[in-house]
Amino acid sequence: MTADHTRVCDLLAEYGALIDLGKFYEWLDLFAEDCRYQILPRENFDRGLPAALVYCDSRAMLEDRIRALREANKYNIHTDRHVIGLPRILDDGLAVEAPFAVYQTDQEGETRLFATGLYRDQLEISGPRLKIRDKLILLDTFAIPSLLATPL
Amino acid sequence: MVTAAIWPALDYSRVPYRLYHDDEIYAREQERIFRGPVWSYLGLDSEIPEPGDFRATWVGDTPVVFNRDKAGAVKAFVNRCAHRGALVRRELSGNAKEHICIYHQWCYGLDGSLMAIPFRRGIRGEGGLEPSFEMRRHGLRPLNVDNINGALFGTLAENPEPLEDYLGPPILHQLRRFLDRPVRVLGYNRQRIRGNWKLYAENTRDNYHASLLHEFLVTFGLDRSTQTGGVRMDARHRHNITWAEADSDTDELAHEAYAGAGVRNDFLSLKEPSLVAFRPERGDKLNIAITSLFPSAVFVQISNSLAVRQIRPRGVGEVEIFQTMLGYEDDPPEMTLHRLRQANLVGPAGLVSMEDGEAIEIAHRASRPDLDRTTVIELGGGGVISDRDYRVTDVPLRGFWSYYAELLGIEPEGAVR
CATH class of the missing domain: 2.102.10.10 (Rieske [2Fe-2S] iron-sulphur domain)
Known part of the structure; x- marks a missing residue:
């Protein structure tokens, strides 16, 4: 079974919007029960090195990340804006690539490009919905401006 | 031209903001420190x-x-x-x-x-x-x-002090412990912080901030100031080891200590506790060992995550932290996976380190308008610079400034070393 282009676009749009709205627990629901999420600097990917900036290889670890963000971590006060490009749907229709840019705006309205890179997603079909089973974020902007707290 | 008169206190308990913001001082640091006698x-x-x-x-x-x-x-x-x-x-x-x-x-x-x-x-x-x-x-x-033990150091000095003398016995011992087996690079990460490089050098010597700024440490029970620990320096006090031992306090003691600290002390638990699980790898109980070398390297063990950080100044107002994540060559695959998971703790997105980027930027931003005002460095008392067997201290910052003053040629008469 394959995913159609519209449903992939809907998922990506929902993905970016939920982060930009700060609805991180709802964002978690876009992931499958058995999932992996990682943000990998392109510098490491190109050299075949595994260390990621964020590496969650279970739903539990991803939930812990979000809870830490909410309960413990302190970071630059900002809003995010995801601009997600047109997806390429590969292979069986459940492997998806999409370029992205994330802009950050501070409290005084100054915006800067925070990150750009490529999503490489492996999706699965869960009833009427698509869910993310494996999300590899290849980060072009691997010299992180200031710090990385909210998900990309 | 900055002179020894810049220091309001001979124990370096007051650091003028000017030292973080002045282009002429930055140029002198490059000449006298980085192109000077340091390794x-x-x-x-x-x-x-x-x-x-x-x-x-x-x-x-x-x-x-x-x-x-x-x-x-x-x-x-x-x-x-x-x-x-x-x-x-x-x-x-x-x-x-x-x-x-x-x-x-x-x-x-x-x-x-x-x-x-x-x-x-x-x-x-x-x-x-x-x-x-x-x-x-x-x-x-x-x-x-x-x-x-495989960590390479270089110096532009023509007749440098031998590296082992430069580091001194306690630091050498710690580096040899850290590098007691051949290492394998797991990857790199980089962070650009809009702040002066010395704010970062101080941060890595500041035991006091750790469990207050990085609330994750206390909230999720990875590291607390109530644990047995302290700071240990070389004889010249230019380098420092911040250390702590695992399982050396109790929840009751920590609960009481943090009650008034403005940090939540109800100790949440993680859904995936292996993220903070410490697996002892040698015959000691050290689960925190942060070895800061003057001027710009930090060897970091936090639980089982291992890294070397290089502090790369990028002008007076920006610094890059370049971090190399490590494992050991003989790690079984399962241990490599444990280290990759614990890599979540450190780096620009680190659960116990992301805050440093913000702390340094707000310190840099707010200190800039008043160059003659100063910081206050008195945790653990002023006066003599010495090792401490407790954790609520920032004494090693004064050691850093003491050697800094010497190299820049602005060490006041009668200053502590």
Whole structure:
């Protein structure tokens, strides 16, 4: 079974919007029960090195990340804006690539490009919905401006 | 011109904001510290295993390349062509038989010596260099290189203090503990912080901030100031080890201690507790060992995550933290996975480190308008600079400033060391 282009676009749009709205627990629901999420600097990917900036290889670890963000971590006060490009749907229709840019705006309205890179997603079909089973974020902007707290 | 009169206190308990913001001071730091008598971390022996392998790095503002020569020896030199000052090696890493500047194709060997110059004799006897031009006087400027268990250090000083003397016994002991087996690079990460590099150097010596700024440590029970721990320095107090032992306090003690600290102390638990699980790897209980070397390297063990951080100044108002994540070559796959998971703790997105980026930026921003005002460094008391067997202290910051003042030539008469 394959995913159609519209449903992939809907998922990506929902993905970016939920982060930009700060609805991180709802964002978690876009992931499958058995999932992996990682943000990998392109510098490491190109050299075949595994260390990621964020590496969650279970739903539990991803939930812990979000809870830490909410309960413990302190970071630059900002809003995010995801601009997600047109997806390429590969292979069986459940492997998806999409370029992205994330802009950050501070409290005084100054915006800067925070990150750009490529999503490489492996999706699965869960009833009427698509869910993310494996999300590899290849980060072009691997010299992180200031710090990385909210998900990309 | 800054002088010894800049210091309001002889124990360095007051640091004028000017030292973080002045371009002339920054230029002097580059000359007297980074191009001066210090040893700087360059990289790891294991990053350049084969002859011809090279990596580019920085010593302060100075671009540097280190490589392995044909005989297997590690050589390092300033990455700047003798001809017109261009970067010779533009790639960050690779393997090469020689280093050729693209501008005019001047060619250097793996020992940095100038080997060939195109059109040296001109064309048809016209142009080119004078016969008296001495190739051997125009090589790449070499660094002295030494290593501690595979960690490579370089210095631009011509007659440097031996590396082992520079580090001193407690630091050497700690580095040899950290590097007691061959290491494997798991990856790199980088962070650009809009703040002066010394704010970061101080941060890594500041035990006091850890469990207050990085609430994750306390909230999720990884590290608390109630644990057995402290700070230990070399005799000159320029380097520091911040250390703590696992399982050395109780929840009751910590609950009481943090009750008034403005940090939540109800100790949440993680859904995936292995993220903070410490697996002892040797005969000690150290689960926190942060070894800060003057001026710009930090060897970090937090639980089972291992890393080397290089502090790379980028002008007076920005610093890059370049971090190399490590495991050991003989780690079984399951241990590598544990380290990759615990890599979540550190780096620009680290659960117990992301806050440093913000803390440094707000300190840099707010201190800038009042250059003659000062910080206050008195946790653990002022006066003598010495090791402490407790954790609520920032004494090692004063050690950093003491050696800094000496190198910059602004050490006041009668100051502590």
